[in-house]
Amino acid sequence: MKTKQLYTAALAALFASSSAFAVIGPIKITLNPTELSSNYFNEDDTSAPFASEVYTLDDIKNSNVTNIYDFLSQNTSLSLAASSGNRFSKKISARGYGLTIGSHNLVVTLNGRRLNNIDTSGPDIAGVNINDIERIEITKGTGSVIYGDSAMAGAIHFYTKKNSETKVSTSFGNYGVSQTSASFGINDEKIDLNVSMDSHKHDGFHKAATGGVKDKGEQTKSNIGGTYTTVGGTEISLDLYRTNSDIRYPNYLSDAQFEADPTGNGTGARYTYRDAESSTTNFKIKRNWGENFEFTTNRSATDKESKNYYSYSGATVDNYKYDYNSNDYLLTYTNGDIKIDSGINMFDGKRKVESTSATSRNTTSKENFGVFSQLQYFSNDSVFTIGARSEKVDYKYSPDSGTALSGEYDLNAFDIGINTSLSPNTTIFTNYNHAFQAPLIDRFFISAAWPATGQVFNGFVKPSKSRTFNVGLNHLTDNSKTKVTLYRSNVKDEMFLCKSNAASDCGYFGDNLNLDKSHKQGLELQNKYVFSPKWSTDLNYAYTIAKIDSDDKGAGALNGKTNPMTSKHNISASVIYSFSNKANMTLTQKYRSEAFAEEDYANIFTKKQPEYNSTNFNLSYNPNDDLSFSLDVENLFENSYGTRLRDNVIYPDNSTRNIKAGLTYKF
Template sequence: MINGAIMNIKQLSLAAAVSALTFTTASNAVLGPIPIYLNPVKVSANYFNDLDTHATFASEIYSSQDIKESGSNNLYDFLSNNTSITITPNAGNKFSQKIDMRGYGTTNGHQNIVITVDGVRLNNHTSSSQSIGNIILNNIDRIEITKGSGSVVYGDGAMSGAIHIFMKDAYDSYVELETGNYGVINKSISTSSKSDVLIINAAIETQERGGFSVADSTSNKDWGKQTNKEIDLKIDATNNTQIQLSLANNDSDYRYPEYQTISQFNSDPTQNGTGRNYAHSIINSDDYSLGINTKINDTLTLDIKTTEEEKTSETTFYWGSGGIKKDRKTSDSLTFNYTNNNTTIDGGYSKLYGERKEKSYGSSTFDKLTTKDNKGYFVQAKHLIDNTNYVAGYRNESVNYFYNKTSATGNHDLTAYNFGINKKLDDNLSIFSNYNKAFQAYDINTAFKYTGAPTYDNTFDGFLKPMISKTLNIGLNYTNQDSKTKLTLFRSNLNNEIYLHKQNANDFGTNSNLDKSHKTGIEIDNKYIINPKVTTGVNYSYVDAIIDSEDKVEDRGSFNGKTLPGVSKHTVAVNIKFKLFDKSTLVLKHKYRSEAYAEEDFSNTNTDKTKAFNSTDLNYAYNYSEDIDFSLDIENFFKKKHATLLGDYNSTGGNVVYPASFTRNIKAGLTYRF
């Protein structure tokens, strides 16, 4: 299999290498007061704390300055418009968006990527995507995106890689107000108090929008409001021990429209395509985490962490309530780090538990309980010989499922491993490669299926299998005083990729496995200093996601050799930054994703596709004084329309779309620091 992967990568390597080295790239070169992070930066996500140019895997790193200059409203906006990540509203819901990386598709991509905040997993035990819109953007220190790696440390779901968000040790103290068209109002206040042994951070943020579509029959537009509150304490209990306690509360109340026909979207995307009342979601969550990090001696450190989230949610559709759902998830972990000269060893144990409580039909109590319980351990080692890093790691994880109404149970025992190498050829150039095995154990919504008579309830789906991927990455890092370039070629071979299987047009579908599939691609990330006042950034990715074989029989024909639906082959994010005067900067950005097969169109027979995505954005920032900043942001300047296509099963006449973007959004902001 490795030989096959290398053969496919060789076909792409020459053109990609020429393209990458044409752009060539730096972190701490300075353009006036604007830091451009081009020098190598440390990557903390895998616990080795290597410089990104010394790591054995591909990565994208974004600093707090990158985030500030982006003009983004929230983390969804930043990742969508500035990185190789694909972000799109979930069935038109801008407050809950779908996430994909490396060609797993917009339908299930979020289940194949791990997202963490300061090491705490955000992945859910249900089919819901990770909630990243409630992370206060201004308090993020950096974002690390690791690709084709992470399964040894993070286990379940780290198929395409991981997104790691690190918050600032001490938050900035500021008040910020932003207002824009379509009823956009964002307000936030953040502060920090610091002494020799204690840091206290506190922040509150509200995000509001008035709506982009016409009102429904209840006079409600697709409006929304989200409030995020958090408090964080860091205590230096001794010279060698730090204790961290974090508390957060998030409230969301929003409405979103249903689908439209293609002709409706093309003529007027603001209309209510079905004439029905918009879906209305109310979500409340409380989170806490407690961590202890202690240095045992000069070579050994220990980290202990426990977290809990309790969430209540209810969505009311045009036909009525979908029911109140109570979710609870906890995590406990113990990890160690041993470092001695050129050798580093990490290891640990983690336990993830998730449950959902619901009411049975006609019941007044939450009598339905479904759970997923993960327990795993890992060990990995790194050794440096001369200018070469060698890495190896292994993980074992057990996954157990339970549903109380029928006493249905299921379990899997899964493994992951990683082998990597990075060789520094000279002061400017390094090459790397890693071979990674990863797995995804499906969520509780997928694990159980409805049986009908005589129980009319759910049982464990013993025919469904966990996904397995084996990924080969080959890449290089090139830096000089003016530029920094990263190039990666990869191939992932998959067994049992999970998808929704429909036998015919009248079938609602059951979850099933694609027998074999693969993904091949190229990733190029370049930053370049043209002169002391102008810098550019280019991030390009190409992914070819192919179904190799699937033995299910359907009336649309064979899936063999077809492209996975919902995957754009080409994704490009470009930006150019101008330092206009000593106190002002202008950033121009453009994001492009090529067309993709309609969601659920596994046979590639639908004549319509999800159209290409284009958005041009502008951000102007003016530093009035040491304490006051002004900003002006324009998103989707040319008002390009985009929607996700859900293909009708066997006729294009029934195709529908979920609008994603179709307006020019203008926002002005004022920030006061104290």
């Protein structure tokens, strides 16, 4: 009954104001339709035949955040939490897949280049410099035809801007927080050159470990890129990215320790330490073939290395080396109202484990080869799309000692959608999507007597498949923009780590298995409203139900249970007040309701994952076009939050009030 009431209220909100074309008010809040580049749509978001969230450069500036994770957490329908306490690497969830495995079911791209990893470490979002971003697009319940593997919940896309000025920013805060960013650009008719760097560090938010070392961290990001346009209009681009991280992050706490002091160290043991670096080269050529064809080729190579020192492992050090190579080819045909995008995606990823534990040393590879085609047809006030994809995934496992193994999957995706206008300012869309997720390489391992004997190979688990149905409305008025979507996803063979506390016949350290059948359903609502030249609001709400329908582990012990780490309510609400053309204030409230703990697939633990509640305040002042000042207060009321694995095991996240002042100057 409550669900029906929420759906009815959301639909009624769409038509609460008079119909007219939306405009941008004096406060920079994006109301007008915005072009979408994801799924190669290249039309306005309100005419897209799929669900989307779009955030422009003005939206990013208004948020006044200094890193990409904070923007996604405070402004979007996504759920985020630090990964095992690591603030520089966060778990992400969308559409009911939960913070446990949510990032495995999302594709993340930067200018079309995938940032996903072949293991469960999650996409490399931390390497994205928010100061370089012009637009963020989140497509939900679609994208499997274009992006293939892992686009079950949808995709997150970052698009960079062209720097045409020299800009330097610096900020300082409590807990030793400091951040320095600089960018430089040259843009003319033939050559575009962009250079940027960002350095972020803190001295630690928790009590020092034995020996006096705190959970401090530092990360630097740099990028240099250029585009040359020939006389014939061919664009040739080369981008170089580099990221370095030196991070210590907290160990888990018991319930009593967390309740007494969420910034404590617990046992006093040393903090987990991660030393990592990554470099990527991306080469792209785009050219026209006659009047109707455009051909794009995009090649990238990434080398990464991560050294990990754990509090529990003594002298054991795990060194992970990654080698990724991808080649993408796209041919676009346009003729009047018809547009056809066809392409080939090739990816070759390897991870080599060099550990002081001999049983952990191995090289595991994952290769993807996908072919797709998508048709878009525009007719009067309607847009119709249909597409299909075929993808082959190959795996190889080569331990330093033991038997080498291999396996492969042949997978398919399908998508069909339509958007039509009900009036000059109201559109309705519906979309059906069939997607898949091939197993990440960590799914092929179990921990036998971990950590003493390292990990051993576990064979191949099944790929996951989903069928998602979306229906939604977009509505514009003189002072508001509203989007609402209802969806249902039926999932087969959803992958999960089954432990003995969930099913009696699973191992204590966990077996990577599949849930037979599960489903996700919910409502997503976005509303931006300009009350006056001084006041505006931004609301983003997601209502989610995620259930396990049937599974044969533990004699059906998981049947009908709720997926862990999936909050029913996720709300982000902002109020923006403009004192003048030079001064603005933003107050943001982020709330996520409680959920079942990360390992609690059987829904039997005594305690649940706590709710997330954070109030953030920002004040900005721009005395002129070249200078700006900002004051930020994060977690104003010092609400404590942590990620609960099970009873008496919780990884602390943000529990402090963080204050920061910043300055930006354009030369």
